[in-house]
Amino acid sequence: MTFVVGEFSALDIPLRGLTPETAPLSVLLMDIEADLDIKGVWFESKYPVAELAYRLVYWLRDGGQRDFELDSMSYADKGVVRIVESDDGWRIGSVYAPGKWTEPYTWDALVAEIRQFVRTVTEGVTTIGIEPEFLSRA
Numbered sequence: 399m400t401f402v403v404g405e406f407s408a409l410d411i412p413l414r415g416l417t418p419e420t421a422p423l424s425v426l427l428m429d430i431e432a433d434l435d436i437k438g439v440w441f442e443s444k445y446p447v448a449e450l451a452y453r454l455v456y457w458l459r460d461g462g463q464r465d466f467e468l469d470s471m472s473y474a475d476k477g478v479v480r481i482v483e484s485d486d487g488w489r490i491g492s493v494y495a496p497g498k499w500t501e502p503y504t505w506d507a508l509v510a511e512i513r514q515f516v517r518t519v520t521e522g523v524t525t526i527g528i529e530p531e532f533l534s535r536a
Contacts, residue, residue, distance in 0.1 A: 408526055427532075433445065436492065448533065454516060
């Protein structure tokens, strides 16, 4: 598995004076965090995984099949997570790990990997007591 996720939290939501039920979508996307490991490429603790899952759901619904660059609300640099098509297939990387990429995926294998990541995030969000329906609002 390329996306490994663990240690979910949403500690900033109450610090904003909000609850998961009253928080706007943008706050949920930014404040639900977990450790994210893109195997062999890049690791970040307390990464806004809900935002990445949400954007990837939207990208797949939009048809995918073009390069993906996460323009995160939490990071200044565009491309924190990148998915690009190469001659050999689709590769996952990060602007923070220049030159490092996953092995190539076929389109179907990439979609399966993304869906597994979204399921993992959905389960993690549920585990910390937040209803995950917002992830599919894209």
